[in-house]
Amino acid sequence: MNRPGAMINIPSIISISFRALRVNKMRSALTMLGIIIGVGAVIAMIAVGTAASNKISEFISSIGSNILMVLPGSTSAGGVRMGAGTQSTLTLSDAEAVQRECPAVAQVAPVLSGVAQVVYGSQNWSTGITGTTPNMFTARDWKIASGRAFIGQEVRSAAKVCLLGQTVVDNLFGALDPVGQVIRIKNVPFTVVGVLEAKGQDPGGHDQDDVVFVPVTTAQKKLFGTAFPGMIRIMYVQARGIEDMDAAERQITDLLKQRHHIGPNQDNDFTVRNLTQILQAREESANMMTILLGAIASVSLLVGGIGIMNIMLVSVTERTREIGIRMAVGAKTWDIRLQFIIEALILSLIGGVSGIVIGVSGSKLLSALAGWDTIVSPFAIILAFGFAGFVGIFFGFYPAYKASNLNPIDALRFE
């Protein structure tokens, strides 16, 4: 009788809430359903979106960081303008000049590419041949899996050496070690000096590993006889840093204008593309998509929360007499209030956990059945679970407030 009972006893109220929910199993389960679907949808949607934007960022890192592309410009013949690259205007000496004279540029990799048949023993494979310099591998952060990259000396002497992408190795050599073997490209023998690490597909679905790299000079002289000596198709330029990209673009434009004798009122015969910028924009739009999908799914979570509030409000009326009994035996305002809040919280948290299970397995199912990539991020799980908890407290409060304000006498007499 002298027990200091004025304090609210949380463990007791939690057990009261659990009992009340257990007594109404069916109603509790149905109430949870809204939250389960909401949380599950949020997690699955974010998993799909995250996978999409991750794919793009993977590709961004696969092309290397701070990359600009210089393409030969469009030509116009009698007013008909052709696409970029229709005229070959870039040369190896342009590339060397950019490397030498643009302070914002870290390195330049010229590219002269074409498609050719590659033969090893009885196997043959048609693939892209890229003539370039060793800078290509450092600029694109492309590691050598075995052997070595070709060196500057081999570029200068137009040596008949090559590096193979993983796909080419798989198709020509199978399990054999290609390093040191000789393959024939357009009937010219090339010694394989190294194999590149696999990079996977680009967002367009193009296999980046289906490639053979040879020195750019060799490509010019032995493989793709060019209209005029020293011609190249593209320049990959790596700026010194992300903040130097604009400066590099300006410096390259000025230099090439000067070298190609282009006056102020003439169209450039080349194009500089900021590849990183373009891809970052795509990544941003993919992130946007993730947010959008998450937001749509959150609406269902909100609807689930309103469902909880509806059921709790109905149950306050239905349980008026129960509330009266509790008040008669000594339940205080906050005892009743907490009971209803905790009931709502338990519903939403159990619903949240079930939703996580369903969301995660749903994502896996989506990957397996629809072939979509999904990445379940811990962030999405925390977000969905936290939101479920918030929904429980928020939508549990009004019914709880209503219940606690009942008059005990009226509540006891309620039929």
Added chain:
Amino acid sequence: MALIEAVDITKTYRLGEIAVNALSNVSLSIEKGEFIAIMGPSGSGKSTFMNILGCLDRPTEGKYILEGTDVARMGRDELATIRNKKIGFVFQGFNLLPRTSALENVELPMLYDGVPAKERRRHASEALARVGLAGREHHHPNQLSGGQQQRVAIARAMVNKAPIILADEPTGNLDTKTSVEIMDLFVSLNQESQITVIIVTHEKDIAEYSKRRIYFRDGVVVGDESAGRHD
């Protein structure tokens, strides 16, 4: 000092413009260990007085001194604590929680008093044994007869060692034989545990069990006689 001291209690209900006095200047004194029947026709104010005694309602005017403390001006939560510790209720309609075992029903007052689970269970089992329901701890109200349900309610009323049990028509829903059993239980609680029992009834047979009868009519006490077969 009296256990209960009601001084000039007036309860006024406002119905629009008209003020109705459900109780007018009721003064009463109840000692510890009394067994009282409150009688009167419906509308006499006996239920209103009962609600005030039970701290379910507050008087408009007057003092209600319970164990030396005026509870008439206490707030909701203070009254809840008083009900929890000092008053056990027994209702005509039993008022047990449905789909909840007898044991859990009896544990209810202790839940709001912060009694640890183990102790709660032990006290509740003891209380159920005391009212003759040992072995029925896990029955739900719908598996119990009316008399048994009322016993659960009595166990709940006494489990917190409340000094007062207020019973509002406790036998109103029971047959004569069961009514006798329930009333005998009240008598034994009164005699063995010195619990003050206050019963509201309109049945003369039930009132016969009491040692003192208080009659209400039109919101005032019209009779207060000490008598009965236990004296």
